[in-house]
Amino acid sequence: MNEKSLVVVTGAARGIGEATVRKFASMGHSVAALDVNRERGEALASELQTAGQQVVFHACDVADADAVDDLAARVQRDLGSPSVLVTSAALIPNTESIMEMDLGAHDRMWRVNYHGTVHACRSFGRQMVAAGRGGSIVTLGSINSVLPMPLPAYNPGKAAIARLTQLLAAELGRHHIRVNSVGPTYVMTPELQARIDSGQRDLAKMMKVHALDILPTPADVAEAIAFLSSPAARAITGILMPVDSGWTASATYMTYSGGVPWESDTGSPTARFQADINHKQIDIHSERENTMIIEMRVYECAPGRLPALQERFAKHTLGFFKKYGIEPVGFWTTVVGRNNHELTYLLKWKDMADREAKWNAFQADPEWIARRTESEAEKPIVARVENQFLAPAAFFPGLAP
Numbered sequence: 001m002n003e004k005s006l007v008v009v010t011g012a013a014r015g016i017g018e019a020t021v022r023k024f025a026s027m028g029h030s031v032a033a034l035d036v037n038r039e040r041g042e043a044l045a046s047e048l049q050t051a052g053q054q055v056v057f058h059a060c061d062v063a064d065a066d067a068v069d070d071l072a073a074r075v076q077r078d079l080g081s082p083s084v085l086v087t088s089a090a091l092i093p094n095t096e097s098i099m100e101m102d103l104g105a106h107d108r109m110w111r112v113n114y115h116g117t118v119h120a121c122r123s124f125g126r127q128m129v130a131a132g133r134g135g136s137i138v139t140l141g142s143i144n145s146v147l148p149m150p151l152p153a154y155n156p157g158k159a160a161i162a163r164l165t166q167l168l169a170a171e172l173g174r175h176h177i178r179v180n181s182v183g184p185t186y187v188m189t190p191e192l193q194a195r196i197d198s199g200q201r202d203l204a205k206m207m208k209v210h211a212l213d214i215l216p217t218p219a220d221v222a223e224a225i226a227f228l229s230s231p232a233a234r235a236i237t238g239i240l241m242p243v244d245s246g247w248t249a250s251a252t253y254m255t256y257s258g259g260v261p262w263e264s265d266t267g268s269p270t271a272r273f274q275a276d277i278n279h280k281q282i283d284i285h286s287e288r289e290n291t292m293i294i295e296m297r298v299y300e301c302a303p304g305r306l307p308a309l310q311e312r313f314a315k316h317t318l319g320f321f322k323k324y325g326i327e328p329v330g331f332w333t334t335v336v337g338r339n340n341h342e343l344t345y346l347l348k349w350k351d352m353a354d355r356e357a358k359w360n361a362f363q364a365d366p367e368w369i370a371r372r373t374e375s376e377a378e379k380p381i382v383a384r385v386e387n388q389f390l391a392p393a394a395f396f397p398g399l400a401p
């Protein structure tokens with residue numbers, strides 16, 4: 001991919017497609033943005049054009065093979081043939097049973113999600129072959145490409161896209177066209193946030209099966225797509241790259257019938273403490289407050305970045321703590337100690353479930369993610385985070401003897 005390559009994105013008006021358009025346009029590429037949603041697509045193109053970027057919107061239904069072919073010819077006439085194609089157009093389903101599902105909706109989902117991917121890969125892939133410059137195609141897979149979920153058309157469609165990606169990689173490799181897929185877990189889009197807010201999705205349940213305590217944003221997925229399309233990935237083709245906060249690694253692990261070591265009573269001190277509470281082996285109660293667990297968090301900053309961290313806490317973090325009912329006990333910097341680039345603070349939790357629900361909701365808040373990303377746009381702030389969960393000792397003031 002050269003400095004001014006053409007990038008074609010389907011499903012470009014929203015979500016991951018939109019983030020991908022923004023990413024490539026900000027890198028100086030011209031972008032042809034395709035979507036059925038004319039209103040949003042045109043608004044996006046005009047916003048980015050006003051910012052001096054080269055983005056052209058075309059209304060296009062990827063389920064219609066002829067329409068995609070015609071549009072590809074038009075894009076070629078106007079802008080040349082692409083070096084990168086990203087196929088993000090899809091219909092996103094709700095859970096349903098195979099016995100009950102509407103067959104019309106089932107077929108439409110296959111036509112958009114799977115056939116739409118085939119159509120775009122054929123029409124633009126042929127142009128890439130003819131141009132003889134090589135290129136990169138990135139399809140949108142999912143954690144649904146890997147394991148079954150109760151989404152009858154969507155789930156097998158994503159598995160089929162993963163296989164299609166391999167077939168295309170094998171077929172187009174000799175033309176130096178690499179074909180890969182990205183496999184996101186639940187992406188923190190405004191639509192997902194709304195479903196969580198309305199109770200249609202259970203954030204705590206989602207977070208339980210991820211190794212990391214964050215969900216990817218559309219921008220995180222766009223970064224992976226840009227990497228796969230860059231010269232840095234020149235030897236990578238035919239893969240499904242998870243962008244899944246460790247879902248693939250840990251989904252089965254977290255449901256292992258023998259238990260997860262750090263959640264069992266033989267695991268970490270935190271787990272042992274929690275088990276002790278559950279079994280009422282220690283009698284902890286405070287007349288003054290209902291604090292069951294204290295979490296100590298130590299943020300070691302990159303050199304010279306402690307002021308930026310303090311500013312972020314004062315301006316943003318504390319507001320989000322309030323929003324999610326997270327209760328700080330206090331904040332300290334180090335006067336004399338191992339490192340004077342550290343911020344140490346304590347949080348109070350009722351129990352580990354309280355901590356998990358509130359912390360995960362905070363971490364997944366798109367506005368918080370945006371503020372945090374902004375604050376680290378120039379240089380990273382936090383180099384290392386350490387946390388410990390503390391139980392009051394038996395002689396803690398206010399506890400029963």
Ligand SMILES: NC(=O)c1ccc[n+]([C@@H]2O[C@H](COP(=O)([O-])OP(=O)(O)OC[C@H]3O[C@@H](n4cnc5c(N)ncnc54)[C@H](O)[C@@H]3O)[C@@H](O)[C@H]2O)c1
Pocket residue numbers: 010011012013014015016017034035036037060061062063087088089090091092112116140141142143183184185186187188189192
């Ligand atoms: N959001 C997630 O949690 C998630 C997770 C894993 C994979 N994915 C995949 O990522 C891709 C993008 O998902 P998203 O969350 O950004 O979805 P989204 O609904 O926000 O965006 C999809 C876009 O595709 C467009 N589109 C729908 N039908 C079309 C058609 N026939 N022709 C052209 N455009 C059409 C829509 O108008 C929309 O702009 C999809 O392939 C999805 O399966 C999403």
